[in-house]
Amino acid sequence: MVRHQDEQALKQYAAGDTRAFDQLYGKYRDLLYGYLVKSCSDRELADEMFQDVWLRVIKNASRYESRGKFRQWLFSVAHNVVVDHHRRNKHKFEEITELASDSSFESQEIGSRISQAIKTLPFEQRQAFHLREQLGCSIRGISEIQACTEEAAKSRIRYAYSRLRQQLKDLL
Numbered sequence: 001m002v003r004h005q006d007e008q009a010l011k012q013y014a015a016g017d018t019r020a021f022d023q024l025y026g027k028y029r030d031l032l033y034g035y036l037v038k039s040c041s042d043r044e045l046a047d048e049m050f051q052d053v054w055l056r057v058i059k060n061a062s063r064y065e066s067r068g069k070f071r072q073w074l075f076s077v078a079h080n081v082v083v084d085h086h087r088r089n090k091h092k093f094e095e096i097t098e099l100a101s102d103s104s105f106e107s108q109e110i111g112s113r114i115s116q117a118i119k120t121l122p123f124e125q126r127q128a129f130h131l132r133e134q135l136g137c138s139i140r141g142i143s144e145i146q147a148c149t150e151e152a153a154k155s156r157i158r159y160a161y162s163r164l165r166q167q168l169k170d171l172l
Contacts, residue, residue, distance in 0.1 A: 006070035014061040021061075025054065028074055031135060035075065038130050039082045041119060049085060053078045075135065076145045079127060086123055117167040121160050124148075128156035129164075 006027075012020035032053060036046040056077050064073065118126060124146065131137040131145060143153040 007064075010057075010061055010064050010070055014064070021058070024057075024070070028071070032074065032078055034134060035078060035130060036082065038118075038134060039078075039127065040085070045085070049078070049081050052081050056081070069141075072137075072141050072144050075131065075137070076147070079145050082127065114164075114168065117164050120167065121163055125156045125160040125163070128153060129160040132157055 006024060009020040009023050013024070033046065033050050036049045036053070037043060040046055040049065053074070057074065060077075064070075118129065121129060127146060128142050131142045137145065139150050139153050139157070142157070143150045146153060146156075148156075
């Protein structure tokens with residue numbers, strides 16, 4: 001089972017096996033980095049957050065309790081890093097979001113329009129949308145990662161899709 005392999009690898013790493021960490025890092029590196037880039041739309045910042053997430057994984061490896069999947073735990077850590085950054089830089093984030101929503105999309109490709117529409121979603125909706133669409137997380141997984149109820153996760157997904165449909169109705 002993949003779940004047990006990831007958990008076992010983390011336990012092995014906590015016991016001193018650095019190859020086990022390399023295995024987890026290799027498996028989740030691209031997925032995690034993609035999630036962070038989409039979360040902040042700034043590669044330099046995503047690089048910093050990426051390092052922060054892995055440092056937290058390293059720091060907490062010996063305390064990891066296998067109540068859920070390692071993947072969900074890893075993305076919960078990532079989500080918390082993004083939320084922490086968002087709280088520290090709320091004003092800057094709002095300005096970027098406002099600029100994205102004010103941009104003219106007439107001459108851009110459809111993919112660019114969709115990306116821009118996603119950037120205008122409220123923070124928690126955008127995170128839930130990325131977890132669902134890019135990572136294939138279940139509602140339960142999203143609720144665990146975002147530390148909210150399953151109903152809240154469903155609402156975030158529903159509102160995200162609704163807003164995107166509204167913003168992109170001329171493409172549908």
